[in-house]
Amino acid sequence: MSVYLYRWGKFAFRRKWIVLPVWLILFVILGGLGTQLKEPMSNDFSMPELPSARANDILDKHFPGASDAFKFDAVTGTYVISAPEGQKLTDPANRAALDAFIAKLGDLNIVDHAKPVSNPIEAADKMGCLANPDPSQCSGAPLNVLSKTAPDSVAFMSVPFSLEKFTDVTDEQRTAAYDVADDARNAGLTVEMSGSIATKQEAPSGKSEQIGMGIALIVMIVAFGAIVAAFVPIITAIVGLGAATSLIFLGTSVIEVPSFTTFLASMIGIALSIDYALFIVSRYKHELAVQDSPEEAAGTALGTAGSAVVFAGLTVIIALGGLSIVGVEFLTFMGLGGAIAAAFAVLTAITLMPALLGAFGRALFKPKLPFVAKHDPEDDRSVSNGQRFGKLIGKAPALTLILSVIVLGLLAAPAAGLNLGLPGDDSMPKTSTVRKAYELRTEGFGEGSNGVLNVAADLTNVPAERRVDAVNALRTKLSSYSGMDYVTEPQWSGEDKAGALLDGVPKSGPNNQATKDLVSDARNAEGSLKSEYGMEYGITGSTAIFADVDHVLLGKIVPYLAIVAGAAFLLLILVFRSILVPLTAALGFLLSMAATFGATVLIFQEGKFGLIDDPHPIISFLPIMLIGLVFGLAMDYQVFLVTRMREEFVNGKSPKEAMISGYHHGARVVTAAAVIMISVFGSFLLESDATAKSFGFALAAGVLFDAFIVRMVLIPSLLVLMGKWAWWIPKWLDRILPDIDVEGTKLRELRQKSVDLNKEPVPVG
Structure with missing residues (x-):
């Protein structure tokens, strides 16, 4: 792959005035089609085969039309x-x-x-x-x-x-x-x-993206030590995100697409486009320092850093595309939207970027900022802060490993109290009529009145003379639970009393764990009542449906994580040609994920530090989305930083020296990439939507913990402690694996052959 990317990089650099117009035409066509054919997006978050669906079936059988109010897209x-x-x-x-x-x-x-x-x-x-x-x-x-x-x-x-x-x-x-x-x-x-008639779905304001872009620009100016170079990743981000968003809009003309899809694609598209461009431009800057030809430098940068970008992007695409295995339609679309944005981030980085490098030429890194550019990590003669920190880890790897694990463990502790819930009326802004209605109803009737359980009983198989007794027994049983405030008198379907509808009012609110436990207990009582009377019943309503969604999503986390981590593990074996490095990469992710959950619970669920004035349960689909997104990003940083360390090891340095040298070259770009990600994600805290706020915080925290603690402390510590074993792979496996050459060994061989040919004397006569 490195050779193909090398050749393309040189071609795009040389033929920039062909590549750039082609991208411009593609961008205009996609944008025009997306704008003209765009249809309204869906807010249907329905999920198949929920237990509450049984109650809806009973309602449709005995109370035709009654179940319409419990559909996700119903107007209530x-x-x-x-x-x-x-x-x-x-x-x-x-x-x-x-x-x-x-x-x-x-x-x-x-x-x-x-x-x-x-x-x-x-x-x-x-x-x-x-x-x-x-x-x-x-x-x-x-x-x-x-x-x-x-x-x-x-x-x-x-x-x-x-x-x-x-x-x-x-x-x-x-x-x-x-x-x-x-x-x-x-x-x-x-x-x-x-109700839904009063609830307006606010689209992202766009201010967060603008703020994220502004901070990203400042970070890149510092990272490159120059002003012009900082704008190139911004250009690729705008083009990549614009093309991805246009394609999603185009898809709405064919199928229904959930409205949250573009929000996720925006976060992913901006952050990844900038990150990948940042990585390639940084390598290009290094190659300019050691090569005479800018064209050759562009080809080499794309062949090495571009290869890493391709595989880093693949891990993100796998993680997001893997959301389809959850079996929840809106999560599938959100994952696919993010995967499309990630794909365009990779595509612009490896196709548009080298053409932009050619367009700017040597002016790319002018004017230089003297204080920032003084200690350039791409200059082997300079001593960077990354090199100093790498040496510090190399001196006491066991200590830095233990400290990083302790910090992550302390951060993870609050995650034990994780409580999930879907956004309800109580999560709306306090100034909204929906929130005021919730509080007014709570004040008058108790919080449980906002989460009534609708119990639909099917008495078809119950003898006519026992139907009243059966429903009375059901009502008595439901009323006996400590979490139940009261149960209403039954409404009968007709004179034959073949169906009945009761409302159970809990003592606690809809998203309270006690209410979810009450739903579970009430359903579990069906077995004994069915055996005694032949009665069947189901429980529906927003509270029961939300509890079902929470249960389904929690049950999908482990298989989803196993499949995504397994696929990424195999991919990283190809990249690093090692067993232990991919394994430690995955285990480190588990620690950063636990710490992220803990911090999110602490801030949004427990309301610590006063960052929010209205604590609520964590959005139920946030954990599984967070796992997919942060896992992909974590592997990005693993690839960015550790491929440079492997490159140094392959070139003959000891494991410790390779780690320090790789840290010297990679620390600034990974730090810059992480700060950009944190800025982009963290800026969503400025949105008014509670879901956007919690998503932005959790993603920013996930990147913070994974990039700065796991990838830049824990993993380098392990590489030093494991020594040469870190790069061990069974010989039989090494023989059958394709050589993708991320470190660019074949490029060096290709260039060396070119040099040798140029040195041969020209035959005379």
């Missing part, structure tokens, strides 16, 4: 209404304002008028709830006015909307659904909204 809406302080909703003025509000709902064209909204006071009065406010008897009313803290002062009401999919909701319709209550608000009532 709940109004939470509160009387002025010290008053009740049943007071004449407030009751009149409520009546007027319901009348206006009847005029709203996005409401499903085939399912009329009942007058809440009348509904509660008919059920006897105003006189005897027992929640277990009355909470089946269309509007619940049984606030625990202040009776008859807080109400919530679900309203059926005629829109079919969440993605169909426009800003105008969302505003209309909120504004319909303005008269009620002017009359003194507090009216807030929850």
